[in-house]
Amino acid sequence: MQTKMERFLELLSDVRDYQDVQKVVEATRDLYGIEHVVYHSKSGAGEHSVAFTYAQNWADRYVEKDYVRIDPVVQGCYERFHPVDWKQVDWSSKTVRQFHREALEGGVGRQGFSVPIRGPHGQFAMFSISDNCSDDQWARYTDEHVRDMILVGHYLNQKVLELGSADGPAEGQQALSPREIDVLTLLGLGYSRAQAAESLNISEHTLRVYIDTARFKLGAANTTHAVAKALVRGLITV
Amino acid sequence: MLKYIYAEDLKTQPKLADTMFRHRALQFRDRLKWESVTVDENGHERDEYDAMNPLYVIWQNADGTHGGSMRVLPTTGQTMVNDHFLHLTNGVPIISPFIWESTRFCLAPGATPKIAGALMLAGMEIGLRFHLDHAVGVFDARMVRVYRYHGWAPTVVGTEGAGRDAISVGLWEFSEDVRARLAEKAGISLALSEHWFEQSFGSARVMAQSA
Numbered sequence: 001m002q003t004k005m006e007r008f009l010e011l012l013s014d015v016r017d018y019q020d021v022q023k024v025v026e027a028t029r030d031l032y033g034i035e036h037v038v039y040h041s042k043s044g045a046g047e048h049s050v051a052f053t054y055a056q057n058w059a060d061r062y063v064e065k066d067y068v069r070i071d072p073v074v075q076g077c078y079e080r081f082h083p084v085d086w087k088q089v090d091w092s093s094k095t096v097r098q099f100h101r102e103a104l105e106g107g108v109g110r111q112g113f114s115v116p117i118r119g120p121h122g123q124f125a126m127f128s129i130s131d132n133c134s135d136d137q138w139a140r141y142t143d144e145h146v147r148d149m150i151l152v153g154h155y156l157n158q159k160v161l162e163l164g165s166a167d168g169p170a171e172g173q174q175a176l177s178p179r180e181i182d183v184l185t186l187l188g189l190g191y192s193r194a195q196a197a198e199s200l201n202i203s204e205h206t207l208r209v210y211i212d213t214a215r216f217k218l219g220a221a222n223t224t225h226a227v228a229k230a231l232v233r234g235l236i237t238v
Numbered sequence: 239m240l241k242y243i244y245a246e247d248l249k250t251q252p253k254l255a256d257t258m259f260r261h262r263a264l265q266f267r268d269r270l271k272w273e274s275v276t277v278d279e280n281g282h283e284r285d286e287y288d289a290m291n292p293l294y295v296i297w298q299n300a301d302g303t304h305g306g307s308m309r310v311l312p313t314t315g316q317t318m319v320n321d322h323f324l325h326l327t328n329g330v331p332i333i334s335p336f337i338w339e340s341t342r343f344c345l346a347p348g349a350t351p352k353i354a355g356a357l358m359l360a361g362m363e364i365g366l367r368f369h370l371d372h373a374v375g376v377f378d379a380r381m382v383r384v385y386r387y388h389g390w391a392p393t394v395v396g397t398e399g400a401g402r403d404a405i406s407v408g409l410w411e412f413s414e415d416v417r418a419r420l421a422e423k424a425g426i427s428l429a430l431s432e433h434w435f436e437q438s439f440g441s442a443r444v445m446a447q448s449a
Contacts, residue, residue, distance in 0.1 A: 118311075146369055178329065
């Protein structure tokens with residue numbers, strides 16, 4: 001059976017423009033059974049790209065009131081890089097409490113989780129999910145999906161970079177290095193990790209890291225998927 | 239105590255920041271004599287990565303000064319390993335949402351082994367709590383013994399130079415078992431370590447005050 005991540009990547013591979021990014025954000029919401037999904041990026045040159053599932057009137061109000069200045073989630077994530085549950089940010093000041101009331105009325109949801117993303121050349125993005133479930137349900141949901149959410153946010157961001165902002169396509173990140181090609185080729189030939197590591201005269205730990213870096217460049221869900229993608233793109237032959 | 243603090247927040251801790259950057263000058267310029275390091279007019283050793291809002295892990299002494307520290311950056315952005323040490327990674331740029339870079343592991347003059355252990359424990363906490371798979375780091379030969387002593391040695395990917403002048407790129411893996419061992423050796427309870435972490439990053443367990 002196809003995993004949610006594999007399905008997400010399939011949807012992502014069809015993205016051709018920013019309107020498609022919006023469609024993928026909506027599809028991600030449905031795929032992961034979550035109330036809202038938001039992606040927001042700022043290029044090194046200061047251009048913004050936004051895609052979200054919130055009601056348009058909340059989004060309009062947010063822009064009109066310039067809430068980005070007081071939104072504690074944005075303040076807590078901007079130019080940082082550790083993932084944040086919205087419970088971890090400071091909602092205590094009066095203006096922030098007022099903002100929170102309005103956000104709840106706007107249908108944002110009382111639970112949320114955000115992944116700040118640092119891209120190349122000073123690019124920055126934020127990927128957030130939110131919902132209205134109970135604290136217990138939310139804790140279980142995030143435990144189960146946090147790794148997927150980190151990856152979904154980063155892959156979405158890779159795609160937006162590819163679409164060509166002022167930062168240009170992330171070509172340097174997409175090309176596999178010769179060592180990564182060696183690793184995927186041996187795995188494609190059916191070598192075990194231990195055998196591949198030995199053949200390449202590197203440690204198994206180093207090999208695992210090269211699989212990770214290749215997987216990220218290829219936009220793959222797992223090792224098998226990475227080998228398959230590299231084959232399809234003609235990056236390796238076995 | 240351990241503090242996790244982004245560069246942009248260092249201004250709230252002037253004494254801590256000042257002593258950290260001075261101790262880095264002592265370690266990297268005066269003791270290790272690394273040619274690439276630069277020290278500014280304040281006696282602070284800083285490089286371009288300090289200007290990228292890195293996350294610092296800092297051991298703060300009781301008098302508020304720096305006892306030891308390291309610097310953390312995500313590998314999806316610019317990192318020292320990818321900019322300057324590709325010849326030590328078989329030419330593979332290390333870029334993954336699940337790998338962060340650790341550099342500038344520094345100890346204050348007279349720092350005890352427990353401080354080094356506390357910093358390593360903090361690195362482990364970061365990896366486990368932020369769902370990472372590996373850390374990649376640049377370190378000098380002298381550090382290998384320190385890492386080994388605390389029971390969390392890196393896998394060395396590549397080394398240049400020899401003897402005391404050697405510089406290596408290494409990889410660490412995160413695990414709960416090693417976390418417990420590090421805490422024990424550093425003389426820090428897991429509960430205290432958790433407390434320090436949540437003091438810096440907030441707790442997701444308690445619902446914040448709302449409407």
